Structure formats: C-alpha cells, structure tokens
Amino acid sequence: MHGPGEVFGGYVIEGVLGHGGYATVYRARHGSASGGAVALKVLDEQHRHLAQLARLRREFDFAHRLDHPHVITVYERGAGWLSMEVVSGGNAAALPTVPDRLAALTQIADALDYIHNHGIVHCDVKTANILVHQDFRRDGAVLIDFGVACAVTDDIGYQADHIEASIPYSAPELLTGHAPSGATDEYALACTAVELLTGTTPFTADSRLGQIRAHLHSAPPRRSREIDWLPRVFDAILAKAMAKRPQDRYRSCREFISMVARALR
Incomplete structure (x- = not known):
C-alpha cells in the first residue's frame, strides 16, 4: 500500500479510492503543478505475476482504443499500474431511484453497442463494473x-482454459468455452438489469456449480410474480435477452434496454 504524499509513477498519491481482488485504486495527481486528479490502479505486490500483468495491459489497451462518454478514459500505463479518469460516485447500485438506474443501463447499453461496433466484447459486464459520477444527472x-475483454477477431481458434468472468452474469456460451460476441455482453447486461431493478441477479444458487447449471439449463425466474410493480411483459423481455442461444437474443443492447424502459414507464 502507498500512503498520502507518496510519489508513484510520476503521480502524487492523495488517498485510497478502493481495493479489488488484485489491485488498489488511489486518488492521485500528476506531479506537475497543474496536474489534475486521476484514479491510479496499482497491482498489489503479490499479484504481479504474468497473468495479472497481462490482464492490466489488456485493460489499458482495449480502453485506450475507445472514445465514448460512458466508457472509462485511460491515460497512461506503466509496469503494474495504469491511470484513468476519476469516477467517484460508487457503482450503479448506489443510484437511489429506478429511473436513475434505467438511465445508467441505457447509457451502458449505448457504450456496449459502441464497443461491439469497434470489434470488442467486454466479457465482464456487471453492476460492480458500472461506476457513476458524483453528479450523475450531469455526467452519468x-x-x-x-x-x-476480447477482440471479435480472437474467435478464430478461440479457447477458454478457465472462466474469468463473474459467474452470476455469465452467458452460457462463455461458460462452455465458446467464443463470446456482443450477445454475450447483452446477456450479462440483462443479469445486471435484473439486479439493479430487483435487488438480486436472476440465478441465486448458493454454489458456483449451481449458478452455472442455472445459466445453462434454467429459464430466468419470472420476477413479476414476486414484485408487484414489475409488469408481466418484463419477464418476456428478459427471457429473450437471456436466451440460451446468442442468436435468439435482441440485435443490440440498446434494443433490449429500450424495451425494458418502455415496459416500466
């Protein structure tokens, strides 16, 4: 861990923003007098193996190709660290109202369609990976x-040795080692939408194996039977977005979320 005032990679650390499974994110400023605030993601010393370094490099390289208001902006990368824009309002679950959460889902659907059009599949869409700005109404x-993430061209000879995505949001094709596509992110966005609108992801088995089996074999639960304000059409919309076969889902993430938003008006 690095303390306030310490200089790392040319940045002056101000404090800790958060800590994940293998890295700490600091609020920092560039060492120059005019340096603005950045989020500095630094791999923990015990997590600097080749796989983690490659993941961080991948994270930077994909994000650096993109220019969209609802995709994280990255600035610089060094050995075991990267700097990016500060997004300080927590994740989307911090939003207090259903309309705000729908607005966030709409923005992320637009971002996902954008990255898909640029030949990239995110492969880990989930609530924790959707951050919101402090002034959400202005900055989203x-x-x-x-x-x-992977490039669509990676599907030539694609092989998955192990599942890296988060199981509660993982599409069947991801779990069975098939090449992901934009429809894979749509499935994960559907799981995320269910969580943000109802409080839990669609499949809530206690074990990892139970969740995998549910994604592979079970229909999404009909949440309108449990939640009074959810219309029955929501169940049908969700069933299509979470179809077991990618080709049976909506043509885009925006189409899916626009259907959800229309149903909840």
Missing part, C-alpha cells in the same frame, strides 16, 4: 475494467 455512468 461509466463502463470500466476491460481486463478480460
């Missing part, structure tokens, strides 16, 4: 963490 939500 941001999709972060491209560490397990």
